[in-house]
Amino acid sequence: MRAADISHDITEVLYTAEEIHDKLEELAARVTVDYAEKNLLLVGVLKGAVMVMADFARMLPLEVQMDWMAVSSYGTGTRSSGVVQIRKDLDTDLHGRHVLIVEDIIDSGLTLSWLLENFASRGAESIEVLALLRKPEAMKVHVECRYVGFDIPNEFVIGYGLDYAERYRNLRDVAVLAPHVYS
Ligand code: IMP
Ligand code: MG
Numbered sequence: 001m002r003a004a005d006i007s008h009d010i011t012e013v014l015y016t017a018e019e020i021h022d023k024l025e026e027l028a029a030r031v032t033v034d035y036a037e038k039n040l041l042l043v044g045v046l047k048g049a050v051m052v053m054a055d056f057a058r059m060l061p062l063e064v065q066m067d068w069m070a071v072s073s074y075g076t077g078t079r080s081s082g083v084v085q086i087r088k089d090l091d092t093d094l095h096g097r098h099v100l101i102v103e104d105i106i107d108s109g110l111t112l113s114w115l116l117e118n119f120a121s122r123g124a125e126s127i128e129v130l131a132l133l134r135k136p137e138a139m140k141v142h143v144e145c146r147y148v149g150f151d152i153p154n155e156f157v158i159g160y161g162l163d164y165a166e167r168y169r170n171l172r173d174v175a176v177l178a179p180h181v182y183s
Pocket of ligand 2: 047
């Protein structure tokens with residue numbers, strides 16, 4: 001079987017790898033200032049945030065710890081279910097920690113608002129959120145996100161860690177998925 005060419009499945013590149021890199025550098029500069037005196041724990045939400053975490057964490061000149069959590073709220077469709085289930089929990093005790101949740105995208109906000117409550121109940125000293133992308137029109141619950149890369153239209157996007165049915169995570173850019181793929 002030959003691998004299909006991803007370019008046939010996208011309608012538009014929203015952000016190139018270079019634009020993403022530049023934006024993450026801006027956010028990393030802010031985080032470096034904000035956490036200069038703090039012991040920072042980065043929590044990546046699997047699997048979508050893998051690329052963001054890998055690039056962003058290496059831009060920080062700070063000593064940080066990294067941990068990962070896997071939750072599912074999506075299944076394989078393009079709509080949020082609102083039902084959050086922990087698939088892999090943290091290894092780290094959050095008590096007294098300064099936590100920065102690293103996310104690929106905030107869509108409805110349901111996953112994140114659930115995570116924020118969950119982390120607060122574990123006694124974290126502070127909890128902030130960094131998200132590469134946010135869809136303001138899709139948000140169903142308000143979540144405070146201190147570090148946002150780009151606000152995007154309410155379209156289904158793929159690439160740079162983001163998938164559709166586990167495909168396209170390895171695309172270097174963030175692009176809009178062509179409707180013929182899911183309709
Ligand atoms: P929520 O709707 O904010 O709870 O989004 C939960 C998760 O859905 C995100 O962390 C992503 O993994 C996934 N998701 C939301 N919108 C998109 C999209 O446009 N493309 C790919 N995954 C998405
Ligand atoms: Mg995600």
